[in-house]
Amino acid sequence: LPTIADTATYYDDGKGAKFSTLVTAVVAADLAATLSGPGTFTVFAPTDAAFEALKTAIGASAFNAILADKVKLGKILKYHVLG
Numbered sequence: 001l002p003t004i005a006d007t008a009t010y011y012d013d014g015k016g017a018k019f020s021t022l023v024t025a026v027v028a029a030d031l032a033a034t035l036s037g038p039g040t041f042t043v044f045a046p047t048d049a050a051f052e053a054l055k056t057a058i059g060a061s062a063f064n065a066i067l068a069d070k071v072k073l074g075k076i077l078k079y080h081v082l083g
Contacts, residue, residue: 003036004043021051028067029074035081042082 002010005026008019022045026032035041046054055063066073 004041005032005036008043008045018048019045021048022046025051025067025073025077029070029077031074031077039083044080044082046080 005023008023008026011017011019026035035043051063066076
């Protein structure tokens, strides 16, 4: 079966929904190996459009600060994963 990272990387619903920002964030938070490991995971995955809406709402500098903070980013991403 494909991993969460594989699914997010190659997903295309034909309507423009993409998960490239999520993949970038998972890698930045060092969670790719965990989500590619054994286990059953359900990920409530925000699309690139959702990340853009967040960036607009909180501002680019705050958004980039979250992406740069591995600990904070990891906590946020783990909130979207059920084992």
